[in-house]
Amino acid sequence: MIARLSLRLRVFLFFAALAAGNVAALGAGLYFGYHRLGDPSVLNGFIIGGATAGFAIIGLITWVWYLFDENVARPIERLAGGMRARAHADVGSEIDHAPARYLGDLAPAAAAVTENLSQTRNALAEAVARETTRLAGEKDWLETLLADVPVGVLLCTPRHKLVFYNGQAVDLLGHFDAAHAPGLDRRVFDYLHEAPIRHAYSRLIATADPDVATDLLCATTDSGRVLAARMRLLCPSQTPGAGAPGYVLTLRDVTGDLAAHAARERLMDEFFERLRHPAANLQSLIGVVAETGDTLPGGLLPEGMCTAMRTEAAALGTAIKDMSERHDATRADWWPLSLIRAADLSAAVQARLAAVELRVEAETEDLILRCDGFEIVALIAALILRAEEGGRDGFTLRVEADGAGALISIGWRGAPVALADLERWLAAPLEVGMADVTGHRVLSVHATECWPEGGPAPRICLPLREARRDTARPPAVPRAVVYDFELLSKAPTAEVVASRLEDLTYVVFDTETTGLLPSDGDEIVQIAAVRIVNGRRVETEVFDTLVNPGRPIPPGATEVHGITEAMVADAPDIAEVGRRFHKFAEGAVLVAHNAPFDMEFLRRHEAGIGKVFDNPVLDTVLLSAVVFGQSESHSLDALTHRLGITIPEEARHTAIGDTLATADAFLKLLPALKARGLTTFGAVLEEVRKHGRLLKDLNA
Known part of the structure; x- marks a missing residue:
């Protein structure tokens, strides 16, 4: 029973027992002395003397207890909390052993132990980091590949050699015998026509944007099967030492379609x-x-x-x-068409014609064109070459906006082109390695036409149906692969109380409000949350939204969190946000810093939301008291400082900034809790209830 009490309480009970024993011994001595003397007249003197001595003893012992508590018990508790934090929460700063100056060599010894532990951990971390770097590269490759299965997938080096292919790719490429089947370190051009792949690769390299992908059509070299492909560059870190990045090709058979x-x-x-x-x-x-x-x-x-x-x-x-x-x-x-900048298209035409020593001037507006860039470039180059054979020169290529689309025009000096000649040129193959790719086919795919114009400035006009102004590119669609294979082997636990801490899913959240008094009408203006699954924060699973409070935001509140009335004017109300947040937190333990404050704002709107927030709740204030002792400061700033967590100044007092700080603190507190034997949710709950004078437990 006594072993379960805190050190400071046990010390207090020891001195209390000592005081009680001294007072009892004093009383017993005076009692026997009085009876031995046998003089009733001295009774008052014995009582006064005994009381004076008793108060002196109690005062002296109390003073000694206070000195012992201040200079021994409390420093030991603080020293233990600091050692646990450095042992289990990966805190790198040195222990402050100044408060433990009266404990002899204990504080320096503890500092030496933690320093040695830190050095050992760093050495181990360096060894693990070397192996992790290699594994991280392979993991990134696998994540890139897994993002697009179950289609055929090819992973190629900058020299267009295969380093990965899957079963679907073997089937699509049409090779089943060992001599001609796809093989590692073989050129992808042995199986797919070269020109479209080279064109797409060079265009992606020119963009210098790792998040850009391009769609293209290619054909197999043996059977002529038409494949719709998507090419995406690998990150430079995934191809170290290779110079240019490799790429991933995902393939889908569209021949029948x-x-x-x-x-x-x-x-x-x-x-x-x-x-x-x-x-x-x-x-x-x-x-x-x-x-x-x-x-x-x-x-x-x-x-x-x-x-x-x-x-x-x-x-x-x-x-x-x-x-x-x-x-x-x-x-x-x-038809699978991709987006290409007009400047990139004209540059590809110029590069293609420069190979045959033909110079073309280009004038392009800032447009994004929807077309098959390879085929349009091949068509334009073919038309210019045919026109050049007729003695024409001084070629210019213009790309300009034309309504909802764009107009590509090829101009020159010399005689105009007759319609019959143009029709003959369009009927001929474009010399791209596929005999069925003619000008007419390209025009048909793009649902457009091509015509010649005469006059003093003859030209050929080729309109495209879809184009838009080249503005800032929208954020790329996230292509991260989120996984945790350990969840496959986890057995469900019937009760949360009996669940191990690492088996639970947590949603850490925070709110920003118009004020501190929900009972007086203050409301939420922002709510943010992140999910922790299997002991790690899932980077892609984030809830962050502004909330229209339906009332003015006081200037004082705006000074704290920076949210103005204009920012929330078009935001959803708490009923809609509450339903979305309830779904996000479904089946999870809610974690917050000073949870009663945030939960009161949510629970007072349960009727309007139509949901009940009956999730189990953990409060990092109480968890901090369990780990570091109740006498410490347990504000979020103090807690993160003790755990070595830095909150950027611009993120402080924002819902998402404080949420991330709380989540990181919670993840560092978990090992310290388990080190004290608090391995289940029920055990933690029992322990935090001992600190009820700090905050109310919400799991009653």
């Missing part, structure tokens, strides 16, 4: 073509009949019937034209 799509396109084109001419002829015939007064068997047509026929014929022609344009507009939506 393309064939079916092409068949439907041919059918629709034939349908519109066979209707367009008869409708136009019918409209012209009706116009002639109406104007000349020709008769049909039975006499002249009534004027009203002529008008009606002309109207219906016009409506038929308009409908066919409209449907044809809508069909052309949707034709390109299915």
Whole structure:
């Protein structure tokens, strides 16, 4: 029983027993002396003397207890808390042994032990870091690869050699015999046509942005199977010493889809073509009949019937034209096209033609084009080369905005191009390694057309349907792979109280408010939370939102957290945010610093939210008291300072900043709790309830 009491309480009880024993011994001596003397007249003197001596004894022992508590018991408790923090919470600062100056060599010995522990830990950390660096590179590769399965995946070096492929890739590439199957350190161009891959790779390298990916179409070298591919560069840290980064290709077979799509396109084109001419002829015939007064068997047509026929014929022609344009507009939506900057496209054309010593001037607006960059570059280069064969020179390439799309124009000095010549050029293969890739096919894929213009400045015009201004790129879609395979082997625990601390899921949260008195109408203006699963904070699982409090925000509150009324004007109210936060925290233990304050703001809105916040709750204030003793300061700043956690000044008193600091502190407190034998939630709960005078426990 006594062993479960704190050191300071046991010391206090020792001195209390000592005082009681001295007073009892004094009383017993006076009692026997008085009876031995046998003189009733001296009773008052014995009582006064005994009382005086008793108070003196109690005062002296109390003074000695205070000195002992201040210079022995409390420094020992502080020394123990500091040693536990450095042993289990990875605190690197030295122990302050000035308060323990009266404990002889104990404080220097403790400092030496912790310093030796720190040196050993650092040496071990360096050894682990060397191995971790190697494993981290492999982990990053695997995460990049796993992000896009179950499609075919190829991982290639900057020299386009395979370092990884999966089973789906073997199936897509169409090689099943050992002699021709994909193999490590073999060139990817042995299996896929080279030109589209090189073009996409050079374009990604030119962007110098590791988060950019590009879509492309490529074909297998043996069977001509058409694959839709996505290329993404690896981070430089994943290919150390290689100079340029490697890349990942994810592949999907679209041969059947393309064939079916092409068949439907041919059918629709034939349908519109066979209707367009008869409708136009019918409209012209009706116009002639109406104007000349020709008769049909039975006499002249009534004027009203002529008008009606002309109207219906016009409506038929308009409908066919409209449907044809809508069909052309949707034709390109299915095809896997990517986004490319107009400047990158013109630079690729210039580089392609510079290889044959042909110079082209480029003028481009700041546009982002939606197209197959490789095929459009091949088409433009082919048209310029054909035009150059006719004695033309001084070529210019312009890309400019044209409504919702863009207009690509190729100009030159010399004779204009005849329409028949242009049609012949478009019917020829583009010399990209695939005979079926012609100019007409490229135009069909992009649902567009190409025409020549004469005059003093002849040119060829090629419009693209979709383009937008090149503004700041939006944040990239997160491509991190989040996993914890240890969860697969975890058996569920029936009761939270009996659960081990490491088996529980925690949601650490914090709120910012309009004030400190929810009972007087103060409300939440921001709430943030992070999840801790299996003893680690999940970086990608973050809840952070502003809340419209439905009332003014006092200037004093804004000075603390920096949130103004304008910032929350369009934010959701507490009912909506409360439901989202309840879902985020479902099945988890809530953790907060000074949890009663934050929980009161939430629980007073439970009726409007439609949810009850009945989660188990842990408070880092009480956990700090368990680890460091009740006499220490337990503010968030004091706690993080003791644990070696730095809160950036700009993040202090923001919900997400304080949440991250609280989460880091909680993760450092867990090992210290377990080192004291508090391994289950129930054991921690029993211990924190001993510090109820600090804060109310919310798990009652």
